[in-house]
């Protein structure tokens with residue numbers, strides 16, 4: 001793995017995992033071949049693993065086409081992306097001019113520069129589109145946002161060389177995963193309460209049926225000998241779905257900055273679920289045979 005500046009997530013992303021990284025790293029498999037991250041978002045775990053030289057071959061994907069195009073542009077045309085971003089002024093007028101432009105009519109590096117600029121200067125780093133698929137986040141209140149962080153963009157581009165980056169649904173993304181590989185799933189979180197159900201399902205587009213499909217994908221991957229790590233909310237639905245012998249559930253404190261209610265900051269717990277075919281006996285010894293659900297918050 002190349003030396004040089006260390007890459008960090010270059011986008012703010014709702015549900016970004018920076019806060020949970022140490023908990024995820026503490027539970028990662030001891031050994032693995034290929035690394036898959038099918039709900040990529042800002043890629044916090046990927047960049048962290050890259051920094052500690054843990055990754056040999058990576059397969060990154062997400063269903064958000066603009067997000068994936070931004071990664072592709074940084075991987076393949078980083079100098080063009082930087083050159084475009086360095087011309088962009090920080091102003092409300094420019095923000096709204098850029099926001100109304102159709103990203104799909106822009107060349108790839110410009111589309112990526114638009115995404116980074118809107119993400120770094122828009123309200124709270126939200127990604128939100130209306131029914132017509134048009135980005136509709138208002139201008140943010142930052143004094144001097146760093147939307148053209150040359151050094152980090154170059155480091156990210158370096159980290160992405162040789163990495164597979166695709167816009168595909170999660171099931172498709174892991175079709176080729178095989179014995180000894182590791183998949184980290186970080187899906188849109190299941191809402192915690194009945195009252196937040198309606199808005200959350202619509203906001204994330206990830207229904208209880210999707211959560212169940214994901215659990216089934218985890219089960220078939222485990223049967224193939226693939227290591228699985230999954231993060232999700234501490235919702236009843238998720239505890240129920242994964243309370244079966246293949247999985248080990250731990251509850252960890254999390255400090256999420258952006259949640260389904262906007263920018264309200266709250267201290268909550270989240271679940272990290274693992275299924276490591278060869279390593280399961282060690283975990284069972286550590287936490288006790290009957291403890292399928294271990295709370296680490298007390």
Ligand SMILES: C[S@@+](CC[C@H](N)C(=O)[O-])C[C@H]1O[C@@H](n2cnc3c(N)ncnc32)[C@H](O)[C@@H]1O
Pocket residue numbers: 013014015016017018038039040041042043044045061062063064168169170171186187188189204205206
């Ligand atoms: C919780 S975020 C991931 C955050 C990421 N781990 C980070 O550190 O920023 C969930 C991601 O899943 C993506 N997504 C939603 N439904 C999907 C699906 N069916 N297949 C693949 N990706 C999906 C969203 O576009 C979003 O980027």
